[in-house]
Amino acid sequence: MTGIVCAYFKEAKLLIEYFGLKKRNDKFSIYENEKISLIISNQGRLNSAIATTYLLSTRKISNIINFGIAGSSEFEIGEIFLVNKINNKFFPDILISHPFRESEIICFDEVVESGNYKLVDMESEGFFKAAIKFLKSHQIHLIKIVSDNLVCFRPSDEFMNNLITPHLKNIENYINSLKEPKHFDLKVVEDLAKKYDLSFSQKEQLKNRVMYYLLNNLELPDIDFKKSERKNDFRRIMNEFKI
Amino acid sequence: MNLRFSHIYVEKRVLNDSYVQKILTKFKGAEIIEINHYKDRFNPYYQSFRAQKQAQSLILAKKEAPFIYGASELIQKQDKNFFYTTPMLNCIYDCHYCFLQGMYPSSNLVLFVNFEDFFDEVEKVYKNLGNMFLSISYDTDILAVENLFGVAKIWADFVKNKDIKLELRTKAVNVDGFEYQKNIVFAFSLSPEIVIEKYEKYTPKLDSRIKAIKKVINKGFRPVIVFDPIIKVPNYKKVYEEFIKKIFREIDYKDIESIVYGTFRMNSTQFKIIKKQLLSDIYYYPYSVKNGIVEYKDKEEIIKFIESLLPNIKKFKV
Ligand code: SF4
Numbered sequence: 164m165t166g167i168v169c170a171y172f173k174e175a176k177l178l179i180e181y182f183g184l185k186k187r188n189d190k191f192s193i194y195e196n197e198k199i200s201l202i203i204s205n206q207g208r209l210n211s212a213i214a215t216t217y218l219l220s221t222r223k224i225s226n227i228i229n230f231g232i233a234g235s236s237e238f239e240i241g242e243i244f245l246v247n248k249i250n251n252k253f254f255p256d257i258l259i260s261h262p263f264r265e266s267e268i269i270c271f272d273e274v275v276e277s278g279n280y281k282l283v284d285m286e287s288e289g290f291f292k293a294a295i296k297f298l299k300s301h302q303i304h305l306i307k308i309v310s311d312n313l314v315c316f317r318p319s320d321e322f323m324n325n326l327i328t329p330h331l332k333n334i335e336n337y338i339n340s341l342k343e344p345k346h347f348d349l350k351v352v353e354d355l356a357k358k359y360d361l362s363f364s365q366k367e368q369l370k371n372r373v374m375y376y377l378l379n380n381l382e383l384p385d386i387d388f389k390k391s392e393r394k395n396d397f398r399r400i401m402n403e404f405k406i
Numbered sequence: 407m408n409l410r411f412s413h414i415y416v417e418k419r420v421l422n423d424s425y426v427q428k429i430l431t432k433f434k435g436a437e438i439i440e441i442n443h444y445k446d447r448f449n450p451y452y453q454s455f456r457a458q459k460q461a462q463s464l465i466l467a468k469k470e471a472p473f474i475y476g477a478s479e480l481i482q483k484q485d486k487n488f489f490y491t492t493p494m495l496n497c498i499y500d501c502h503y504c505f506l507q508g509m510y511p512s513s514n515l516v517l518f519v520n521f522e523d524f525f526d527e528v529e530k531v532y533k534n535l536g537n538m539f540l541s542i543s544y545d546t547d548i549l550a551v552e553n554l555f556g557v558a559k560i561w562a563d564f565v566k567n568k569d570i571k572l573e574l575r576t577k578a579v580n581v582d583g584f585e586y587q588k589n590i591v592f593a594f595s596l597s598p599e600i601v602i603e604k605y606e607k608y609t610p611k612l613d614s615r616i617k618a619i620k621k622v623i624n625k626g627f628r629p630v631i632v633f634d635p636i637i638k639v640p641n642y643k644k645v646y647e648e649f650i651k652k653i654f655r656e657i658d659y660k661d662i663e664s665i666v667y668g669t670f671r672m673n674s675t676q677f678k679i680i681k682k683q684l685l686s687d688i689y690y691y692p693y694s695v696k697n698g699i700v701e702y703k704d705k706e707e708i709i710k711f712i713e714s715l716l717p718n719i720k721k722f723k724v
Contacts, residue, residue: 247413248439252446256453257437258461260409265437295452345685368692375690379640406692 165338166218166227167201168211170286173318174231175201177327181335191217199338200224208270208289215293226302226341229290230334232310232318232326233268233282234275239309243330244268244282246305253291256301259340262333268307274315282307304341306334347377355386359396369397372404409461410498413437415447415514416466425519426466432554433464443467448495448512456683458513459500469518473527474540487535490544491528493518493557497546499577500607502686503635506545508676515546517555525564537569549578550609559583562590575632577609579618586626593630593666594619598649601637605688612649616656628663634724635670636712637688638702643711650715659717667716668724669708671701 169175175194178184184194184201191214192203200222204214211229218224238244248254248267257265266281270288287305294303308326310318318326352373356366376383384403390396414436420426421440430438441447444467469492477488495516496506507513518524532538542548548558558574565572566587575593584590597605599612610618622629631653639645670688672680677700681689694703702708709723 247437248441251442254415254439254447254450256458256463257413258409258457260412267439295450298452299454299457300450300452301454301457347685371690371692374685375687378685378687378690 164197164222164224165199165341166215166222166224167199168204168215168218168227168229168286168290169201170204170206170211170231172203173320173323174327175203176320177324177331178230178334181331193218204286204290207285208272208287210289211286212289212293215290216296219294219297225298225343226304226338227294227298228338229287229305231284231286231307232323233284233307234280234311234313235282235309236279236313237281238266240311241309241326241329243306243308243333246282246287246307249287249291249305253288253295254300255291255303255305256299258301261337261340263306263337266307268305276313276315278313280313282309283313302341304337306337347374349373351383355400359390359400360393361397362393365393365397369400372401372406375406376404411436411464411515412461413439413463414466415439415441415444415463417441417444417468420466420468420519423519425521429466429517429519429555436464441465444516448510448514448516451511453512454683455507455510455513462496462498463514465514465516466519467516468520469523471523471527473524474531486539487537488539488541489528489531490541491524492545493521493524493542493561494546494548494551494555498550499547499609501609502605502607502684502688503637503670503672505672505676507684508673508679515551517557521560521564528564528570532568532570537571539571539573540565541573541575543573543575547576547578549574549576549580552578552580552583556583562587565589573630577606577615579610579614581618581622584622584625590627591630591663592619592622592627593632595632595634596649596653597633597637598639598645600639600645604639605637605686612652616653619657623657623661628661630663631657631665633665633667633712635668636708637670638691638708642708646712647715650712654717659719662719664720664722665716666722666724667709667712669702669705671699671705674698674700 179194182199184196187193187195194201202214202218204211243263244266245261245263246268247257247265250270268282268284268287269280271283271285275283310326352370386400386403411433414433418440444465447465474489474491496513542561552558561572571589571591573591573593577595594615596615602609602612619629674695693700
């Protein structure tokens with residue numbers, strides 16, 4: 164599942180509609196379907212960190228995105244960026260090809276109204292610092308759209324619509340290209356452990372053996388003898404796996 | 407698609423270095439990202455060594471002391487005064503058995519560009535000892551990226567007319583840029599083709615490696631051949647017998663300086679770390695663990711068997 168953290172409902176609204184997310188009855192404002200879970204954090208790095216932590220500790224999330232608007236003295240309003248450096252010290256790992264430009268971002272505690280900055284926001288660092296407690300840096304993504312050239316303003320719905328709509332398809336493609344971790348089916352280990360009442364360490368040894376077989380594309384032996392004494396049963400099982 | 411070097415991180419303090427500028431011109435489309443210190447990018451715990459292998463970044467940095475190290479227990483000591491140095495961290499190849507996976511938090515390639523600082527230190531130690539055996543391909547396969555960075559050539563030029571043997575341990579085949587030089591030791595790591603295919607991702611095929619060995623022999627070098635790690639693949643006796651016979655059918659053993667060989671072994675802490683992130687049957691084999699080293703239970707038998715196949719030249723078991 165992919166998590167999305169937005170500071171404001173205004174930033175999230177178009178994603179909620181586009182992906183058909185449904186509001187959940189929860190402590191936070193959370194909108195979900197079976198693939199995406201979006202949380203509204205409110206402004207600032209602390210709020211973002213809290214919401215990110217909440218989402219990651221209550222859902223099975225393998226990738227998380229901080230999506231929102233950002234100020235810039237350099238880029239044009241409406242341009243979209245994938246962030247590759249936060250406050251000169253945090254580096255989301257960008258390991259897949261993507262349709263966006265990349266930029267660094269500086270995260271401030273106050274609204275920034277002057278200076279030379281590629282991108283500025285108020286959430287990125289808090290989001291990232293919370294996310295790294297749960298995920299690796301290639302599973303953490305920040306997508307920012309330039310909303311202003313460092314002026315303080317209240318964006319209208321129409322403004323946000325014009326800003327975000329042109330990028331929705333690319334954002335969707337990006338989310339679809341994120342990988343879910345691969346799992347091996349080790350049900351056979353569970354079944355044998357249960358049937359022959361194996362100890363924890365016996366089960367681990369058996370798991371290693373089964374993994375060796377699976378990774379070598381060897382056919383697993385069919386084990387189905389009558390249960391007797393644990394130690395003997397285990398030896399008999401392991402004898403079936405020839406290495 | 408492998409996006410290797412789509413991102414290049416450069417320490418601000420080396421950004422204007424002429425070598426750095428030359429490297430950067432080779433990667434026109436890459437994102438260049440300035441950093442304060444390579445450790446900011448390389449050290450964080452929240453990276454995935456495994457995931458980064460799909461799209462390794464390059465980090466250009468300045469190394470601080472120490473610049474050379476003595477040998478550890480697990481590598482061969484063919485010579486006294488053995489040292490290794492690390493002009494680069496990590497490797498563009500991706501061998502399942504590589505210990506770097508258990509050592510570093512990141513698989514991004516760090517290239518140190520302050521060659522002079524390395525040279526000063528080596529010079530000092532070397533002058534003291536009178537001679538030296540120096541491996542520059544220890545935490546990496548330096549020749550694998552020779553066409554991009556030319557690091558081995560820079561070192562080869564440095565050791566010219568010095569009593570320093572420079573070892574280039576490699577699976578690569580980029581040997582064209584080297585003219586005969588008596589103190590360069592090419593040490594070619596060879597494995598049976600099925601081991602290469604299964605466990606040595608991105609490395610050249612066996613036949614290309616044999617061709618590279620012939621090339622350096624023709625130039626006058628006496629290369630070392632390395633059979634390490636020997637992996638106990640199914641039917642390993644048949645596999646290794648055919649493999650070693652093939653090698654010495656194609657290469658006259660009299661042209662070889664020595665043979666280095668050893669079975670797969672690993673520090674058990676590194677073994678555990680790697681097992682958590684890499685899905686490879688190597689990490690599911692029932693080994694013995696003795697004194698913190700994971701190795702084959704029948705190591706002696708494997709070694710005896712391999713020894714029976716080797717020609718009568720200088721050999722080093724590791
Ligand atoms: S060639 Fe050597 S350094 Fe490179 S991945 Fe393989 S074992 Fe590691």
